[in-house]
Every structure is written in C-alpha cells, then in structure tokens.
Amino acid sequence: MFWQQSSRAVRQQWRLCNGLRQHVAKSSPSAFIPHPARSFHAARSLLAVKPVLLADIGEGIVECEIIQWFVEPGAHVEEFSPLCEVQSDKASVEITSRFAGVVKKLHYDAGEMAKVGKPFVDIDIQGDVKQEDLEALTPPEAPAEENKPTPGPVAGQSSTISTPGAASAAQIQGSVPSAPAGHVAPISTEQKGKHASLATPATRHLSKELGVELSHVPGTGKDGRVLKEDIYRFLEKRNSSPTENASPEPPTPAGLVSSDIAASGAQEETPMPMTRTQEMMFKTMTRSLNIPHFLYADEVDFTSLVELRNRLNKVLHKSGLSDGQVNKLSYLPFIIKAVSMSLYKYPILNARVDVEGANGNGSSKPTLVLRSQHNIGVAMDTPQGLLVPVVKNVNSLNILGIAAELARLQSLAVAGKLSPQDMSGGTITVSNIGSIGGTYLSPVVVEREVAILGIGRMRTVPAFSTAPGEEDKVVRRQVCNFSWSADHRVVDGATLARAAEVVRTLVEEPDVMVMHLR
Template identity: 60%
Template sequence: MFLQQSSRAVRRQWHLYKRLNQAVVCGAYGQHQHPWAKGFHSTRQMRVVKPVLLADIGEGRSSSVCIVECEIIQWFVEPEARVEEFSPLCEVQSDKASVEITSRFSGVVKKLHYEAGDMAKVGKPFVDIDIQGDAKKEDLEALTVPEPSRREEAGASLQLDEELKAGRPSEDQNAAAPAPTEASLIKGNGQARLSKNNGTYGSLATPAVRHLSKELTVDITEIRGTGKDGRVLKEDVYKFAEDRDTSRISSAAGGAAPSNPASPAFSYPQTTADNAQIETPTPLTNVQAQMFKAMTRSLSIPHFIYADEIDFSRLHSLRGRLNATLAKEKGDLAKVSYLPFIIKAVSMALYQYPILNARVDVDSDTDKPNLVMRSQHNIGIAMDTPAGLLVPVLKNVGSMNVYSIAAELARLQSLATTGKLSVLDLSGGTITVSNIGNIGGTYLAPVIVDKAVAILGVGRMREVPGFDDGSDAVVRRQICNFSWSADHRVVDGATMARAAEVVRRLVEQPDQMILHLR
C-alpha cells in the first residue's frame, strides 16, 4: 500500500513538472501561457528588438503648435543594416522644417514601418532595431510576437500585408526593391555600382527638390539621380519633365519637337469636348498647411497700416563703398545688401519703443490680456523658398553689427534654399521684416505673425527725381516704401509713427548707426 501511494505521488510530481516546463517553453514562443506560469519570465518579455518612437520635433511644451505627423523624406538605412548610436536613420519634414532623426541604440535595423513619402505619426514606432545585433531573421516573429489578446488580429494584418505585396502590379516590382545605399555601394574592388534610382531608398532628394517634383507632377522614384549616391537634383527633375512633355507633344503633333527644348515645357491641362470646367482637389503641402494655420490665427488680430517713403540715396553710396572693400578682402561675404542695414535700424528703434518687441498674452487664471516684454530682438525674415514661404529668425540682433547680420542672413538663406532649416532657426521670433521688393511691388500690407505685434514690409526700390538739399537742382533719388502693420489692440498710431520715424532717420542717415553699433 505504501509503495502504491509513493508511486502515485511521484507520478503526480512528474506530471506537474512537465506542465510547468511546457508552460515556460510555450511562453518563450508567444503561445498561450498556463495560469500556473504567471510567475515565470520568458524570453519574449526580455525582447531585444526595440521599436524606436518618432519623437515630437516641435518647439517644446511652451509652444502652442503641436506636430502630430511628419513626412518621411528619405531613409539613410535599410533592413539588416548595422547602425550605431546617434547614426542618422531618416530625414523627416514637419510643418516647419526638415529634421534628421538619429538612432537611440546600436544594433541592426529589422523593420521600417514607413516608406519614403509616407506620413509618420509622432509617438508611434517608425523603425525596429535589434540592439544585440545577432537576432536572426527567422527569430524576429518570436521576439516581436504581440500579446495573446491581439495575436489573431496581428496575424490577420500580417497576412493582409503579404497579400497586398504579392498582388502588386509588375511595373512596381522594381520600386519594391531597395536601391543601394552609401554603405552598400562599395563592394568587390571598392567601386560604386549605381543602379536605376527607383524604389523606396533610391528617391534621395532634398525637400526643395521633392516640392519641385510635386509642382511638375513628376514621380521622383522614376528619376535617375545624378547627384552624390544617386541623389535627385533639380536639374534631374527639370530634365525628366522636359523629356516627358517633349514625348507628349511629339505624339500629339506627329513627332514634331518643341521650338525651344532647352527651357522646361509648359504642361497644359486637359480639356473636354464641351469645354466643361474640370476641378481637381489638391492637398496642401506641409509648408502650405502650416501657413494656412498661422495666417488664420494672424487674421484674428486687428491690423492697422502705416506707410512712408524712405530715401536710400546716402545708404546706396555707403553700401557701394563697403562692397568695394569687401571685394578687395575676398572674404566669406562677397557683398552686403540693404537688408542688414534695415534690420539693424529696426533693432535700434526697438530700444526706444520696446512695445513693438512684445507679444500679447492672456492669463489663463484671470482671463485678462497682458503684454509680455522681451529683452532680445529676434527678428524674423520672410523668405521665398522652393518649398514656400518660410520665416527664419536672426537671434539677438541687438548684439550684432551689420556685417554679422549679413553673414547670418546668408547662412539662413542657404539653408532655406536647400530645405535644411532647423526648428531652432524658425522659432523664437519677436518681430518680422518682409522684403518683397527684391521680387517686385511698391506697396504692401503685411500680415502680423503670431506672437508678435508688428511687421515691416519693404517695397521695391526705384529711382525718382528729387531736389538736392539746399538748392533747386534736380538729382536722382533712390526711394523705397516701408509699410508697417501693427496690432491695434496694444499699439496706437502715434507710437507706430514715432518708431517708424526712427527707422527712417537711421536708414536715410546711416552714419548715425556707427554711434550705436555693438
């Protein structure tokens, strides 16, 4: 009897051991765990594949602008590529600027959640990185298996993705294959072997070039890039559009070529037989969407306009002498435009009228408006770029001289042209100067930028006849119109007129600036 009871006890312990062991093994492969195994930690909970979340690239918590999604401009990595900490992963375009996202881990890239051109959600995973670097491809599903409650849903989604990939048309098969990256181009004898610049990783281009491709209705993945590492340049986009339009015109005219093939051909819209109006909805670009939001907020501000004529004759002469000196020195800055003098004059006027450098704020507790005075003169400069209107900011202009202002302007203009302005370059403005005169237009009514109370619009300079000082002789005058807009809730007309008079006097008599330069 004793032996029979002991035998049954041993069998029960053996069965219990087998069940516990099976529960632990099943948990390691993401299968349903037995309730007895809740206290055991399996390999799945110690996962080595880390999903990297797309962080908020806005101005911070103090900013009222919340960026919820960004466009993936280009990838610098591909699956199975080795990355180090702080290595660049991709370039994204937000509503304001393009930002380069770097890796938080060292390891091997396992999955890209988005393709180039997709909109990535902030706070969601956009790339998976194996931080150990030795996880095999077949082990990836076991390491990243979803929770049991969502396993079936994830499996159905994965099967749907497989079906969609398998059902792609034959002409998209080349686009599915990644083009070689900079790391994978050097093979064999160290020679780079470039293939056709198609595919997710082949559409390397700056935001300005991508914007140009959208304007010309060109698929950038179909263009063979001639830049470094297959990067698509503006010339490539123009050439592709020209060849496309040339072939269309040749087909329509029986093979006749356009008379001027060197210039980009016009793309005429299609017309119907009854000449009916055709309306095509077109989504806004990121920059246009941001401008839509900003101008909607700005037009809630009651504006008033103040304009005056400024005589640039003396500044014109002074600028000519300074540029002649810069040409002899052959430094980094070839010449100085009128704009740095205008910006410096505005900064000097702000010391006498600091209300124009303030912003209007509403107390969240008492719901009462108040003025927030700001010590630094961070002057935003409206720039026309290939991506649209951008307003980079010159920080602390009060501590800068005309030459340093000109150098900073050149830096910001270069970054704006190539679409490389950072969020820091575009944030923190206290007052704005918009120089529309370099394009055309004598008068304008500029719109106040949000979180500011004033803006200056500079018109086109023109030569007009005028009387010489102290005589009746008629001489040439360099005249330009300044148009101010101010927030009439806090700035009255007399204050704006006095501040504008200070700017006018400094520009017309630039020698006075020497007394106040720092």
C-alpha cells in the same frame, strides 16, 4: 566549523526532499505536478521594446514627411546613429537614436506624414537605461474600451483580414477573371518601400509639382540619386506609352472639332496638389489671420544711406576688411540694424502674446511676454518657395556681421539645407519685397510675433532741397516706402508710429546709427 555543519545539513535535507518526491510520484503519479522553474528576481523584469516618439523639431510643427529610412527592422543601432530623414516646415532634418538597441518596427513608410509626439519607430533598447527615460519615449496609454463591437466590413467592400487559414495564392489567382484577348493590361504601380529615392530638395519640389512619385523614377546620378533630367525623361516615357498602344481612331473633320469646342465653351479644371511649402504657408497664414491687423505706411529718404553704402563698398573692395565673408553690402543689413535699435526704445514690438496663459502662474488671462534677444526673420524667395530664416541676436551684431549671416542663410535657403534652428525663434520679421518689385504692400503678422515690416522698391523722385537757403531748389532723391503691420490687440497706432519714426530717422541719418552701434 559552522559553515561545514550548515552545508552538511543542507545536503541531507535536499536528499530527503528528493526521496519524498520520488516516493509520491511512484505511488500516485497524478498527485505530483512538477512546478515550473521560478526566476530568482525580486520584481518582474521590464520589457525593453519601446515605441520612440517623434520629438518636436520646431515651433508650430505638428507633422513632417518621412523622406527616407536609414534602418530596417532587425537592424542594430547605436546611440546618436541616424534613424531617418524628415522634411518638416521647409527644412530637412536627420532623426537620431537616443539609445542603442535593435529596430523592431517602422510605423511609417517613406513618403508618409508622421505626427509629432506619436510613435514612429519601435526599438528593443539594450543596456542600462533609466526608467524615466523609457517613460519619456512611451506614449500615454489610452483607456481600454470594454465591450466595443468589432467593426465589420462596409457594404460593397470585401474584408482583407488575413488569417493562418486563408486562401492560398493559387486560389486567389483562380478567383480573378482573366483579361480578354487583345486587351492591354495596365502597368502595375510598384509598392513604395521603406527607403525613398535619393534626391535633392529642388528635385523633390519638382516631382511634387509634376505629380511624379520618386520611387518609380530610375535615378542616374551618384548612388542612384534621382536628377531633374530623370524626372523629365520619366514623364516623356509615361506620356508617350498610351499613345503608342492606343488604337487609331477614325479621322474627324477639323471644322467640326473646332465648331464643337467653340460652341460648348466648357471650362476645364485640373486639380493639382499643394507642395509642402504651400501647405505650411496655408496653415501658417490661416492661423495668422486670427490676429487683428492694422497697417501703417511711411516714405523714407534713402539718399544718405545710398552715399554711405557706396563709400563702404569702396573701402571693402580696396582694403579687404570683410575677411572674405562679405564683399559687398546691401541696404538690408542697415534696415535690420535700425529695426533692432528701435526695439530698445519700444520693446513691445519684440514681444509675443500668450493667449493660453502658459506663463506658469496658472492664469488663463492673455499675457504679453517680452523677449531680450532681437531675432529678426527675413523673408527670402527661393526655388522651394517663400522661406523665412532668422538672423539671431541682431542686437549684438554689427553691420558686417548681419550681412555675413544673411549671406549664409541665403546660400542655405537656395540649396534647401536650412535647419529648424535657422528658421525658428523669430521675434519680428522684415520682408524686402522691393528686391522683386512693388512699391506698397500689406504684410501679414506672423504667429508668435506682434509686428512685421515690409520694404518696397526704391525709386528716384524729384524733391525740394532741405539745405538752408536752397528750399526752392529741386534735387534728386532716392525714396522707399516702409509698410508696417502690427497686432492691434496689444499694439496701438501711436506706438507703432513712434517706433517707425525711429527707424526712419536711423535710415535717413545713418551716421546716427554708427554712433549707437554696440
């Protein structure tokens, strides 16, 4: 009964209100201004279009190259669906979407450099999303600048701002002077689109070295993939076209030409842009030279290790104990394990220096941060250049495990498929330059590390025997030089010498290493 009376009262009030509105509208139309319909929301609805920031995909990476986009403006994406592929610090990575929605804007074209921590795509996010997740995607707004003058066109340049009332294409075409008769117009360069051409990292490296834009090369591989042969064919066609169109010049005596060149002796300089690997090496080594280095070299006898390695390789070949992972052992796994075992006694070589005091205690003094895992980076020579993948947690691996991980990283490095996880987190580095050549070297300490070991070429030398009673007997020895570099801000020479002595003892007496394997 109460609800029936309430509903009748509401209907009567509604009829009375409509009657008053009609009366006022008829008597004074200007006095009645209808109000727009109001939303029944208690608070203002949030905008769902958010600029997504490019996340940090590796230690020390501040920018990366957009290789290709998998989406276009207006495309619908699901959670974890790929957005683009980027090349960063010698590795290709796919960036996926954190939310489902519709792509509104791409901030970069394929081939451009994207900044880490800056927006790279705008997505109209759909569904229930937490406010803190949206704030994590949005960059902090810069303070608004008041009364900032609008920069005008620079002298000697024309303004390119387009407005709805701008000149039409016919007017623009009419304002451009026509080319004279007989003049060959240069070939127009195609504008780069949102999607780069498909190509392997080795092909991209070749295109950068030769200065060829991949988007201009027609691909003949699978799905239009650009091959190395396509790049060479494109270069041959491009270099031959100016020769065909050029008008013949009058012949010049050969003697006059040679005399002019010999007399002038002009130096010719051809600028060549750096590859992506060279750029990262330039930046990394520039930062590393801020670290005061000191060098410590030692000669190590490999004779016992050579004998042990030969015996183990025979056992692996006959019994098949490698489980198909490693068919032949090299010297590098033994050296890496020896370095890891020395870090237990001298953990300072596995530390890093925190100069900015980012240890959470609010102190601005430099701090030495010790690390428990032995993640040893190994310098490798690849078609893309020098790469340093990391063998993780060496302290928990045996010789076969280290050899298997080295084989996996080597195959990925040659194919250009190393991930950021494979190349990050290193605590100390080993560089085996002796596999290429060279006896002595002075390695450079990598940033966020305090020590590095360089291994020279192994060679056979005559030496006096150490066996009792045979001190005057000359025998053949296999020796190799180890060159250490350390951060002299935190590591002194005596500490590095003692640690190097532990490594030398383990390599010269590999049976001791076997007793301490974990």
